[in-house]
Amino acid sequence: MLTEVTAARTTREITNSGTRKVPVEVHLLLYRRLKDTAIHDAKRTLAGLPTRIALLERAWIEQYSQAGWPGWETSFQNCCLMLNEDPTVERVKALKEIDRVWRKSLVDWGRKRWQKALEEIETLKAGEIPAWSVGRSIQDELPLMEGEC
Numbered sequence: 001m002l003t004e005v006t007a008a009r010t011t012r013e014i015t016n017s018g019t020r021k022v023p024v025e026v027h028l029l030l031y032r033r034l035k036d037t038a039i040h041d042a043k044r045t046l047a048g049l050p051t052r053i054a055l056l057e058r059a060w061i062e063q064y065s066q067a068g069w070p071g072w073e074t075s076f077q078n079c080c081l082m083l084n085e086d087p088t089v090e091r092v093k094a095l096k097e098i099d100r101v102w103r104k105s106l107v108d109w110g111r112k113r114w115q116k117a118l119e120e121i122e123t124l125k126a127g128e129i130p131a132w133s134v135g136r137s138i139q140d141e142l143p144l145m146e147g148e149c
Contacts, residue, residue: 031079038076039094043101048109050102061094 042057044050050058061076072078080087 028082031082034074035076035079035083035090039098042094042098045102045105045109048106048113054098054102058095058098061091061098 038057038060042050042054042061044054063076076091077087080090
């Protein structure tokens, strides 16, 4: 049975149903989002290399900041402290995760470039592009530099 709650008919039993709810601290959502967004953005890569935003976000995570310095309220360390997490453990975990994604991206990009280069070499060897033979003859005619570099 549903009870209609109006300003005139409000009783303590309706508002306090006997189960006490844990108060939600909404301001902690800011710290959780700062931390999670930084880790997510730090994993972004383009052509096998981290983007500028990724480099900035990784630096934000890696940076050590103390109370009293400008911007310490939004530092990675303060976010972890507000969320009752150990900053050093969280920092190491986040950096390992970011570095793993960067390495995988670089290896995948290198593998794709290597395969593309092999395909280009095969097409050149097949004689589909006559400019390859012209380029090779020019390189053969260039004098080699003698002496130490």
